[in-house]
Amino acid sequence: MxxxxxxxxxxxxxxxxxxxxxxxxxxxLTQPHNYVLKRVSSYDRTGGNDDYRPMxxxxxxxxxxxxxxxxxxxxxxxxxxxxxxxxxxxxxRMYWDGEATPSVEAPVGDFFGLxxxxxxxxxxxxxxxxxxxxxxxxxxxxxxxxARITVTNEGKEQxxxxxxxxxxxxxxxxxxxxxxxxxxQYRQATPNVAMANNPTNLDGNGNYVWMEASGRGHFVGxxxxxxxxxxxxxxxGDDMFFVDGEKLPSINGTGSEDYFLGAxxxxxxxxxxxxxxxxxxxxxxxxxxxxxxxxxxDSPIPFTKxxxxxxxxxxxxxxxxxxYSVAYWYQTEPHAPFPTLPPVEKRLPRVSPGN
Numbered sequence: 553m554x555x556x557x558x559x560x561x562x563x564x565x566x567x568x569x570x571x572x573x574x575x576x577x578x579x580x581l582t583q584p585h586n587y588v589l590k591r592v593s594s595y596d597r598t599g600g601n602d603d604y605r606p607m608x609x610x611x612x613x614x615x616x617x618x619x620x621x622x623x624x625x626x627x628x629x630x631x632x633x634x635x636x637x638x639x640x641x642x643x644x645r646m647y648w649d650g651e652a653t654p655s656v657e658a659p660v661g662d663f664f665g666l667x668x669x670x671x672x673x674x675x676x677x678x679x680x681x682x683x684x685x686x687x688x689x690x691x692x693x694x695x696x697x698x699a700r701i702t703v704t705n706e707g708k709e710q711x712x713x714x715x716x717x718x719x720x721x722x723x724x725x726x727x728x729x730x731x732x733x734x735x736x737q738y739r740q741a742t743p744n745v746a747m748a749n750n751p752t753n754l755d756g757n758g759n760y761v762w763m764e765a766s767g768r769g770h771f772v773g774x775x776x777x778x779x780x781x782x783x784x785x786x787x788x789g790d791d792m793f794f795v796d797g798e799k800l801p802s803i804n805g806t807g808s809e810d811y812f813l814g815a816x817x818x819x820x821x822x823x824x825x826x827x828x829x830x831x832x833x834x835x836x837x838x839x840x841x842x843x844x845x846x847x848x849x850d851s852p853i854p855f856t857k858x859x860x861x862x863x864x865x866x867x868x869x870x871x872x873x874x875x876y877s878v879a880y881w882y883q884t885e886p887h888a889p890f891p892t893l894p895p896v897e898k899r900l901p902r903v904s905p906g907n
Contacts, residue, residue, distance in 0.1 A: 586723070586724065586725075587623075587721035587722060587723050587724075588721070588722045589719065589720075589721060589722075590618075590622075590719070590720055590721075590722050591717060591718065591719050591720075592615070592616045592618065592716075592717075592718045592720070593715075593716060593717045593718065594615075594714065594715050594716050594717075603715060604632070604713035604714060604715045605713070605714055606710060606711060606712060606713060606714075607642075607703070607705040607710065607711035607714055608705065608710055609705060609707065609708060609709065609710060610704075610705065610706070611704070611705050612702050612703070612704040612705075613702065613703050613704075613705075613714065614700065614701070614702050615629075615701045615702065615703060615716050615718060616699060616700065616701040616718050616720075617698075617699075617700050617701075618698070618699050618720065618722075619697065619698055620649070620695045620696045620697045620698055620699065620723075620727075621694075621695065621696050621697070621722075621723045621725070621726050621727050622694070622695055622699065622720050622721055622722045622723060623692055623693060623694040623695070623720060623721045623723070623727075624692070624693035624694075624695075624699065624718060624719070624720040625690070625692060625719050625720060625721060626688070626689070626690055626717075626718070626719040627687075627688070627689040627701075627716070627717075627718050628686065628687065628688050628689075628716060628717045628718070629660070629664075629687045629703075629714065629715070629716045630685050630686050630687065630714075630715045630716075631660070631685065631687075631711060631713070631714050631715075632711070632712045632713040632714075633707070633709070633711045633712055634709065634712070635707045635708065635709040635711075636669070637669035637707075637900055637901075638669075638707055638709075638711065639659060639660055639661025639662075639666050639669045639670070639671070640659045640661055640662070640669040640896070640899045640900055640901070641659070641705070641706050641707035641708075641896050641899075642659065642660040642661075642703055642704065642705055642706065642707065642711070643657065643658070643659055643660065643703065643704045643706055643893065644656065644657075644658055644659070644660045644663050644701070644702075644703055645657050645701070645702045645703075645704070646693070646699070646700070646701050646702075646734075646736075647698075647699070647700040647701075647702075648693075648695045648696075648698070648699060648733050648734075648885065649695055649696055649697040649698055649885070650697060650698050651885065651886070653887075653889065653890065654890075655733055655734065655735045655736075655885075655887060656734070656735060656736040656737075657736075657737065657738060657890055657893060658736055658737070658738035658878045659738060659899060660687070660703065662738050662775070662777075662876060662877075662878045663689070663736060663738075663878055664679055664681060664687040664688070664689065665679050665681070665775040665831075665843065665845055665878075666681065666687075666777075666843070667775060667776065667777025667843055667876040667877065667878070667901075668777045668779065668832070668841050668843065668876070668901045669900065669901055671684075671685050672831055672832060672843070673831075674824040674829060674831035675824055675826075676824065676825070676826055676827065676828075676829060676845060676847060677690065677826045677827060677847065677849060678690050678691045678772075678773070678847055678849070678880070679691075679775070679845070691734055691772075691880065692734070693733075693734040694727055694731050694732075694733065694734070695733070696726060696727055696731070699720070701718065706896045707896070732768075732769050732770070732882035732883055732884060733882060733883060733884070733885055733887075734880075734882055735765070735769075735880070735881050735882065735883060735887060736878055736879065736880050736881075737762075737763045737878065737879050737890055737891075738876075738877070738878050738893065739760075739761060739762060739763070739875075739876075739877050739878075739879070739891060740874070740875060740876045740877070740894060740898075740899065741760055741865070741874065741875045742874045742875075742876075742898065742902075742904060743781050743872040743873060743874050743904040744760055744865040744869070744871065744872050744873060744874070744875060745758065745869075745872060746865075746866070746869065746870055746871055746872035747868065747869040747870060748870050750868050750869060750870070751868055752868055753790075753864060753868040753869060754800060755799060755800055756792045756794065756801060756860075756862050756864075757869075758864075758869040759789075759792060759862035759863060759864050759865075759869060760789075760862060760863050760864070760865050760875050760877075761860065761861070761862050762774050762776075762861040762862060762863065762877050762879040763859070763860075763861050763879035763881065764858070764859070764860045764861075764888065765855070765858060765859050765881060765883055765887065765888055766857065766858045766887075766888040767857075767858075767883045767884040767885070767886070767887060767888070768855065768856050768857070768883060768884045769854070769855060769859070769881055769882050769883025769884060770852035770853055770854040770855065770881060770882055770883075771793070771848060771852060771853040771855070771859055771861055771879070771880075771881045772847060772848050772849060772852045772880050772881055772882065773845065773846055773847035773848055773849070773879075773880045774845065774846060774861070774877055774878065774879045774880065775843070775844070775845040775877065775878050776843070776844050776845070776863075776875060776876065776877040777832070777841070777842065777843045777844075777875075777876045777877070777901075778841070778842040778843075778844075778873055778874065778875055778876075779839070779840075779841055779873065779874040779876075779901050779902075779903060780834070780836070780837065780838055780839060780840040780841075780842075780873050780874075780903075781838060781871075781872055781873050781874060781903055781904045781905060782838050782871070782872070782873070782905075783836065783837045783838050784836055784837075784871075785817050785836050786808070786836075786840075786842065786865075786866065786871055786873045787807055787808030787809050787817065787866075788807050788808060788864070788866055788867040789807065789808045789863050789864030789865050789866055789867070789869070789871075790804055790805045790806060790807060790808075790811075790863070790864050791803070791804070791805035791808075791811040791861075791862070791863045791864075792804050792805070792862045792863070792864070793853055793859065793860070793861050793862070794859070794860040794861075794862070795853070795854075795855050795858075795859055796855055796856055796857040796858055796859075797857060797858055801862075803853065805863075808844075808863065808864075809830075811846060811863065812828055812829070812830060812844040812845065812846045813825075813827070813828035813846060814828075814830055814844075817836065818830045818833050820833060820835075821833060826847075827846070827847045827848075827849060827850065828845065828846045828847070829844065829845050830842065830843070830844045831843055831844075831845075832844075838903065838905065839903050841901070847880075852881075852882075859881070861879060872904070874901065874902075874903075874904060876899075876901070
């Protein structure tokens with residue numbers, strides 16, 4: 553199969569998210585910028601070197617609480633905790649313009665693409681994990697009036713230290729009225745319900761749902777992790793996108809590894825590129841662990857009323873593996889209610905044999 557080539561894009565923001573080439577980005581360095589760059593961090597206010605905060609069990613820590621107009625350009629977090637699966641037990645939330653419910657809600661690890669609770673290194677354009685245990689996000693996050701970011705420790709042990717640096721642009725003038733807001737939503741199926749007597753699937757019945765949104769916006773990508781509950785290949789699931797209330801998907805793919813821009817069960821090989829990757833590839837057997845991602849920065853998927861983004865779990869949903877995912881998109885506010893975040897014990901990656 554001929555190697556698929558994708559140009560390297562950088563993410564920028566001007567009212568909406570869009571992609572540009574490195575040459576375009578470099579050429580803009582000669583132009584003045586109409587913002588003040590600010591940083592909110594955990595630095596030691598005494599001038600010492602204790603640049604972190606501990607977190608008690610059940611504590612919610614506010615990482616950022618700033619007035620607008622502005623745009624977050626980079627989030628960096630690193631955590632020191634001896635508790636297993638602390639990446640699944642700590643929850644990240646983001647609120648824009650005083651909203652009562654968050655536009656971003658996900659376990660910290662899942663938000664950064666680490667959906668099975670373990671650290672691994674990878675590099676994409678909007679998300680990356682650097683050595684050692686450095687969580688990075690470059691999605692632009694605009695806000696007109698106010699931005700608040702929190703982390704909650706839902707584990708059973710104190711977090712020894714959390715460090716953060718959050719860079720944002722403070723603007724003198726309001727953002728354009730049509731500016732879209734960043735959203736990220738966690739979902740899971742533990743396990744997916746296998747539909748063995750359903751040989752075909754045209755309308756997405758029983759698909760795993762990455763996200764559902766109402767309003768106007770565009771879908772920009774997903775990170776997903778899989779824990780196999782049975783031997784064999786977990787894929788063969790078609791991605792299906794239902795735009796503005798469609799009964800049948802206007803975007804229909806050809807298989808799980810194809811959507812994530814690999815091929816042939818990923819060939820047993822790990823890979824990590826700017827817009828797509830499979831940084832964790834396991835054997836095709838019970839208990840195997842996989843992590844994949846795909847970002848649509850080259851062509852976000854727009855919707856004017858609603859979007860339902862889904863993927864089959866196996867051919868016509870004939871497998872019952874565990875899926876954990878975070879979908880990323882931009883849209884107008886208010887957003888539709890998010891599903892209730894599962895409790896900690898149900899978020900932990902454990903094999904569900906017999907599915």
